[in-house]
Structures are given as C-alpha cells and as structure tokens.
Amino acid sequence: xxxxxxxxxxxxxxxxxxxxxxxxxxxxxxxxxxxxxxxxxxxxxxxxxxxxxxxxxxxxxxxxxxxxxxxxxxxxxxxxxxxxxxxxxxxxxxxxxxxxxxxxxxxxxxxxxxxxxxxxxxxxxxxxxxxxxxxxxxxxxxxxxxxxxxxxxxxxxxxxxxxxxxxxxxxxxxxxxxxxxxxxxxxxxxxxxxxxxxxxxxxxxxxxxxxxxxxxxxxxxxxxxxxxxxxxxxxxxxxxxxxxxxxxxxxxxxxxxxxxxxxxxxxxxxxxxxxxxxxxxxxxxxxxxxxxxxxxxxxxxxxxxxxxxxxxxxxxxxxxxxxxxxxxxxxxxxxxxxxxxxxxxxxxxxxxxxxxxxxxxxxxxxxxxxxxxxxxxxxxxxxxxxxxxxxxxxxxxxxxxxxxxxxxxxxxxxxxxxxxxxxxxxxxxxxxxxxxxxxxxxxxxxxxxxxxxxxxxxxxxxxxxxxxxxxxxxxxxxxxxxxxxxxxxxxxxxxxxxxx
Amino acid sequence: xxxxxxxxxxxxxxxxxxxxxxxxxxxxxxxxxxxxxxxxxxxxxxxxxxxxxxxxxxxxxxxxxxxxxxxxxxxxxxxxxxxxxxxxxxxxxxxxxxxxxxxxxxxxxxxxxxxxxxxxxxxxxxxxxxxxxxxxxxxxxxxxxxxxxxxxxxxxxxxxxxxxxxxxxxxxxxxxxxxxxxxxxxxxxxxxxxxxxxxxxxxxxxxxxxxxxxxxxxxxxxxxxxxxxxxxxxxxxxxxxxxxxxxxxxxxxxxxxxxxxxxxxxxxxxxxxxxxxxxxxxxxxxxxxxxxxxxxxxxxxxxxxxxxxxxxxxxxxxxxxxxxxxxxxxxxxxxxxxxxxxxxxxxxxxxxxxxxxxxxxxxxxxxxxxxxxxxxxxxxxxxxxxxxxxxxxxxxxxxxxxxxxxxxxxxxxxxxxxxxxxxxxxxxxxxxxxxxxxxxxxxx
Numbered sequence: 001x002x003x004x005x006x007x008x009x010x011x012x013x014x015x016x017x018x019x020x021x022x023x024x025x026x027x028x029x030x031x032x033x034x035x036x037x038x039x040x041x042x043x044x045x046x047x048x049x050x051x052x053x054x055x056x057x058x059x060x061x062x063x064x065x066x067x068x069x070x071x072x073x074x075x076x077x078x079x080x081x082x083x084x085x086x087x088x089x090x091x092x093x094x095x096x097x098x099x100x101x102x103x104x105x106x107x108x109x110x111x112x113x114x115x116x117x118x119x120x121x122x123x124x125x126x127x128x129x130x131x132x133x134x135x136x137x138x139x140x141x142x143x144x145x146x147x148x149x150x151x152x153x154x155x156x157x158x159x160x161x162x163x164x165x166x167x168x169x170x171x172x173x174x175x176x177x178x179x180x181x182x183x184x185x186x187x188x189x190x191x192x193x194x195x196x197x198x199x200x201x202x203x204x205x206x207x208x209x210x211x212x213x214x215x216x217x218x219x220x221x222x223x224x225x226x227x228x229x230x231x232x233x234x235x236x237x238x239x240x241x242x243x244x245x246x247x248x249x250x251x252x253x254x255x256x257x258x259x260x261x262x263x264x265x266x267x268x269x270x271x272x273x274x275x276x277x278x279x280x281x282x283x284x285x286x287x288x289x290x291x292x293x294x295x296x297x298x299x300x301x302x303x304x305x306x307x308x309x310x311x312x313x314x315x316x317x318x319x320x321x322x323x324x325x326x327x328x329x330x331x332x333x334x335x336x337x338x339x340x341x342x343x344x345x346x347x348x349x350x351x352x353x354x355x356x357x358x359x360x361x362x363x364x365x366x367x368x369x370x371x372x373x374x375x376x377x378x379x380x381x382x383x384x385x386x387x388x389x390x391x392x393x394x395x396x397x398x399x400x401x402x403x404x405x406x407x408x409x410x411x412x413x414x415x416x417x418x419x420x421x422x423x424x425x426x427x428x429x430x431x432x433x434x435x436x437x438x439x440x441x442x443x444x445x446x447x448x449x450x451x452x453x454x455x456x457x458x459x460x461x462x463x464x465x466x467x468x469x470x471x472x473x474x475x476x477x478x479x480x481x482x483x484x485x486x487x488x489x490x491x492x493x494x495x496x497x498x499x500x
Numbered sequence: 501x502x503x504x505x506x507x508x509x510x511x512x513x514x515x516x517x518x519x520x521x522x523x524x525x526x527x528x529x530x531x532x533x534x535x536x537x538x539x540x541x542x543x544x545x546x547x548x549x550x551x552x553x554x555x556x557x558x559x560x561x562x563x564x565x566x567x568x569x570x571x572x573x574x575x576x577x578x579x580x581x582x583x584x585x586x587x588x589x590x591x592x593x594x595x596x597x598x599x600x601x602x603x604x605x606x607x608x609x610x611x612x613x614x615x616x617x618x619x620x621x622x623x624x625x626x627x628x629x630x631x632x633x634x635x636x637x638x639x640x641x642x643x644x645x646x647x648x649x650x651x652x653x654x655x656x657x658x659x660x661x662x663x664x665x666x667x668x669x670x671x672x673x674x675x676x677x678x679x680x681x682x683x684x685x686x687x688x689x690x691x692x693x694x695x696x697x698x699x700x701x702x703x704x705x706x707x708x709x710x711x712x713x714x715x716x717x718x719x720x721x722x723x724x725x726x727x728x729x730x731x732x733x734x735x736x737x738x739x740x741x742x743x744x745x746x747x748x749x750x751x752x753x754x755x756x757x758x759x760x761x762x763x764x765x766x767x768x769x770x771x772x773x774x775x776x777x778x779x780x781x782x783x784x785x786x787x788x789x790x791x792x793x794x795x796x797x798x799x800x801x802x803x804x805x806x807x808x809x810x811x812x813x814x815x816x817x818x819x820x821x822x823x824x825x826x827x828x829x830x831x832x833x834x835x836x837x838x839x840x841x842x843x844x845x846x847x848x849x850x851x852x853x854x855x856x857x858x859x860x861x862x863x864x865x866x867x868x869x870x871x872x873x874x875x876x877x878x879x880x881x882x883x884x885x886x887x888x889x890x891x892x893x894x895x896x897x898x899x900x901x902x903x904x905x906x907x908x909x910x911x912x913x914x915x916x917x918x919x920x921x922x923x924x925x926x927x928x929x930x931x932x933x934x935x936x937x938x939x940x941x942x943x944x
Binding site: 036038039059073084177276278283436495498 | 541565572581589597644758761864869940
C-alpha cells in the first residue's frame, strides 16, 4: 500500500513523498460513584500522504485503502502542492535524512492495557470510587484512558518504519460540598498520563514519596490517592483563604510539569519562533537573536532543561518521528542560557543544523505532521537535596501539589497557574492548607527566581494527553520531568469571588 | 468519497443493525470531506484534503452498555464493531442510569447544506489566500491565516425505529496580520455555511487595520476598568455560562448555578435584566443540525430572559428522575442587544478600554465561574469618546456572571465566532464596568 502511494505521487511529479499508515486504538472507561457510565473502544485506520511538488507541501488522507483510492489521494496531495506553489516565497528545504530500510520500534511496556479484562479495570475504578465515598466525598468521577498507536511510515528516502506506541492515564475528580454554605471543592488525582502499559497501576512502595500526601514516581496507587484525596477535599473546604502577596513557592513535579510545558516547551518550538503559529497558538518571546547571542539568561544558572524523545515511560517516547528521523536527546537551556530549539526537517537549516531533531508528529493518519513538542524536562539539582531541605529554607511560602488552572499569553511571557493542594510554609515548616491560590509571573523572571532544585531521587514525570496546536488543531501527548523546585518572590493572587 | 446519500446511509445502517443480537442497538454514522490551506510569513505552509468516515455502535443488554467505533465499512468490519460493542456491554457492570434509546422522532428540514461550499477546489482555496496575502502585503504587514471548508453528513438509526440524516457544509477563515517589526498585531475571523458570503480580502483588511493601529502600544496600570468587548471577545467569556447550564451539576451543588441548601438559580435573577439569551436552531444566520447526537429534536429554548434563568439542560436520565422535559445542550445561541454600533458605544465612553479579542481562557473557580485569560491582537485606551492609543495586553480574572451584572450598555447584535470553541453566535458588543485586569503582558 505504501509503495502504491509513493509510486503514484512520484508519477504525478512529487520530488519527495512520505506515507503514514496508522491504526489508532483508544479505550475509555468512565465511572461515577457506584456506576460504570460508559465503556468505549474506538478504532481508526487510514493513510496520510505528504508530498513536495514544485517546491511546496501537499497532503491528502483517506480511509479507503484500495489501490485506486490510495493513488487518488496521492494525486490530490500533488495537485494541492502544485496549486499552492505559486504562493511560496521560497521552496521547502529538507534537511538530509538517510533511509533506515526496514526497522521497527516498540514501547517497552510490561502489560498491554488492552489485554487486561474490562471487568478488572471497571472493578479498580469502582473500588477507587468506593474508597473516596467512604472517605467522605460527595461525588467522584473516575476515568481510565488507554491508547495504542500502530504506525507504519515509508518515504522516498528509503525508510520503512513500524512502530507500536502505548499510553495510559488513570485519573479522578473528587467533589465535596458544604450544603449549608453552598460551597464546594474538588481534588483531582495526582497520577500522570504515562507512556506505559497497565503496569503503571501496580503500586510499589519504592515509588511512593510520603509527605503531606503521597506522591508517585513510576507506579501509581490509585486507591491510596483516592483515600487521601477524599480527606484532603474536606480540608480544602475549611482551608484559610490566601493573603495575596509575594511568596516563595515550592512546586512539586505533579504541578511543575505544566509550568515547564507552557513556559519552556512552547516558546522553544521553532515554528512558533518563526511565526508559523502566529494565527493560532501564537509566536514566542525566545526570538532567534536571543539564541544567537549565546547569553540570553532564560533562567538562573541551576536551570538545565533538556528535550528528550527517547525517555523511557514518557508520553513522547518513540524510536522515529513522523518524518522518519531517529529520536534522541539535546539541551534546550544549559546553565540558565538558551542554547537550542525544537526542529523538524524543513526548519533545521534555519539553525544551521544539517539534521532534524526529530520533532515531527501527526495525531492521526488523517492529520498532516508538523513540529510538535518533545518531552521537555528540568534536570534534577546536582547537589544532594530533598523536598524537606528545600522547605527548610523558606520563611514565607506556599507548597503547591498537582496541576490546576493554567493560562499563558501568545508569546509566553505572562502566565497564571493554580494547583490541587496548597500548604502554607512559615519559617521552614509546613503549616495548614490554603485555598483560592493562583500565582502570576513572567517566564524569564520566574525561571531566574529558581533558587533550588531537589536531587534526582525526587525526579518524576508529569504530562498531558492533550497538548493542542496547529490549524486544524491537533493534540499531542507529552511528558515533562522534574524534581521539586523552589522559586523565590513569586506574586500570588486570591481567586475568591462572590456571586450576587 | 466519504459522503453518503440519505438512501446509502440508511442502507448501511440497516445492515449494521442486522448484525445486532443486543436488546437495543444504535448506530451513528458520520463522514466528512475537508480541505484546508494554511499560511504564515506571507506564504503558504501546509494544506491538505482529508476524507474520513466514523461509525459508532452502542449496544445494550438490559442496563449494560458498550460502545465501539470503526471507520472501515466492509461487511466483516461492520459485524466486528457490532460484536465488539456487544462484548463490552456484556462485560460492563449494569448502569442503573441507563436510559433506553429513543423511538422514532420528527425533525424539521435543515438549512445547513450549501452546494457552493461543497464545490470548493484547491484552486479556489489558493485564490482566496492569494487575495488575503495581497491585502496584507499592501498594508506592509505579515499575514498568517487558515481557511478550511467541510462537507459532511451525519446519520443515526436504532432498533427502536429512529432514523435521522443531515448534510452540512461550512467554511472557516481566520487571519492574523502583524506589523513587519512585530510591534503590532490584528486578527479577524469569519465562519459561514455558505462560501459565497466569505470575502477574504475584507476580513484581512480588518486584521491589517487592527495590526497597524495596535503598534507602539503603551503600558497602563492593571486594575478595574470600564471595557467595551467586541462580540468576538464577549463570546469566549459568555459561552462558559452555556457550557455550565447542566441541571444535574446544579442540583448536585457543584455549579455556579447551585445555591445553599440544595437549591439552584433556576427561575431566579442571575444577571442584569437587560440580558436575554436564547438558542434558535432555525435562525437563518446560525444554521445547525435539526437533531442532537442522541436523536432529540432541536428546539428554540429560552435560557436567560430579562436576567432570569429560564431553563437548564437535562440529560434524559436526569429529566426522567426530576419529572421534567429533557432539554439538550444549546445550539445556535442568540443574545439580544441594543441599537448602537460599536463606534457609538465608544463615543459614549468617558474612560475605558476597547478589547477586540481575548485568548487562552481557562476556568479558575467553577464556584463563581471565575475565568482567566489575556487580551490579544489589538487593545485600545478610550478617553472622552475616542480611541486615544493602543495599550499593552492585560491578563484578566473575571466571571462572566459578575460581568453581566456590571453591564452598562449593549450594542447591535452581529454574528461572531468563538476562537476557543469555534462555535458561531449572534452577540452584541457590550460595555462593562469594573472589569478586572490583574497584570500586564509584554506579548504582541
């Protein structure tokens, strides 16, 4: 089938063609309290064909997989490329890429979630719900999402790449209501979506970090988290409303991943820097002159941030990207200085690179591949330092766990984040719970205020299934790792309001 | 070709149901042909044509439900997806909230399909973008934009005798024009069922003018200001009210419409008495499907009348439990306005801020519907009835409910598109007092 497309495109005048044949399987289990609301299996199969003709890109996709339909789709892709070539200012310039021949990559999972019986999964979610309800919750909605992407890539460079990718995300939302006042609070799961199989749910003691709540490394104890969550959501209702002002923030990896995603991941996407996302996701304050200067201090000198598409267990891990480039790891921020971006084949020459960094991805066979964020992670501190060591040095601060509300401007300067759990820190000690907390900052100020990072023993991944970008919009799954980190003097606002 | 005629869809769905061994089976079939062209840095970047189909099969044994989807339509695949939905249903625990599928319904004819839109070619798309690029270049701006057209159909059938079919077309266009030095940025967007209504030149001219006028913005202090929200800016705030009208959430005490003691705001005054909002699927300016995803016919519904909450949305289960009519999510929303133009609203403003677009809207507190986000692509300071100068962008923290209680004046209604949800609305520009800006942004 791939050769039918490659040959048809070539015969119509394409100078380059790649073909992606994909079968995308998803499963969703959706429950609330003592009920399984829905069990859904989705399956989508088809082919996307991307060509260069007359120097411009064209793309067509079809789910009719007979030779005639494939050839017609290839022809459409070429005709679109030719039609649009009159609107180019310069022809597409692809970084050279050798063909790998026939190769394959498989996510290193231990237990395929699609092979675990539905009943076992439903029983787990119902037991989680039961634990939360017995713990005093008024409501719980719990979910288990599993994904399997089976992808085959072929290109005129001579690559034929077979890949099998797995992802899993168990999560819940617990709600508690104070009926007398009409107030309510929620507490979301502290799990992370992972590039793993069902083994993520095999709780192990060595993956737990005990503190004000239990935090999880490579395995997740959903039942324990629900029990703790039920107690914490009740505490949230009674928590003290935060006094606005400047605080030192201690940010847990279950929270910090999203700040990294928005304030480091997005502004270092080269397509945004160049203006290709100006009409939707936006551009970037990290302009090329800042990179060329080799001295733009994005953060303090303890801030080291890497891109890594090979990280085990991460959502973005693959062997090869969606234009046939083998994936790896590279520095983005080195000792606080901006040193690199995220690129694909038609952008590499802009940075003077002679190879792509392998950041091309399409969310479906029906979507055209383009530059997407690899896993972007903050490296752990080099000195031995625990969460307690970080907290000890704080006079007036807030310890934030879990991700909450998030928003950032289109050039990634100004952001606002909330969380799930907020604890007051006074004179190096954790005190009571706070509520109505959100912090606002400017990306460069924030990362330059990073004054401490816990060591690698605290390193954990967070992430999202639903990073959105592009027109038409595509989603991408991506992880962000870090250890707990301290940021000094960040502006905290109070988000409480009254209706009526 | 992914578009099936009514007869073809009916025949295929009958075949799907013929494989069913469940107590009840329902099948939803959709197909689209979409074409798009994307441009940036004054040149085309990516573009494509996509043809796809999706079949969703829901099978129920008693109160046990399973759902499976597939996009391969050969006989073996059709039988496979039915068997898979049945397997899932057999394995799933009983759901006491399961409601049997609907029987036959009557639907009005829709006005959602326009042949001219269905006939768009790659050349027409390229020509439309070429015209947009010319306007941007003439204005010495750098354009980035997106044009997408869709022809689609949706059909559903179940073993209770329900059958529904609808075809539709739509086209969406948006463009951002930035000054060459990157210090100004303007945006405009339009969405129609009918391509003949779209003029990419005039839309790009609006974006270019805003981009040029927004350059060299000055910083003013964040705080509470009187704002005039253009309809595109108002849409992304107000639509959060519609998204949260679910009766069950309100009854359960976990909504901005919940009140102490298990009560809700239904029947009570929520916002200023000049606010009246309804949904009207038959409004010729907002064509929409005559039926919802679960087969319920669409109807005209009043949501807020003179500031009072008149209806909430009810799932079929919750409606049955509460003994009320099951009202689906609103579609084709209209908010009544006044008679003044945007210019007249500005003229009557002593001191205020004109907001043309808001961006990255997120819920901060569901209790109060507090939202945060930022202004983008043209924000201007108004003094003594005239626009004085462009200002730097702000982050806001504001609730649309509080905002509609701080209403000063409504302008003339116009059609607009939400850049967050892509939904089309008929909304007026609105003047609001004490709108809360909490910090400055350097973003352009």
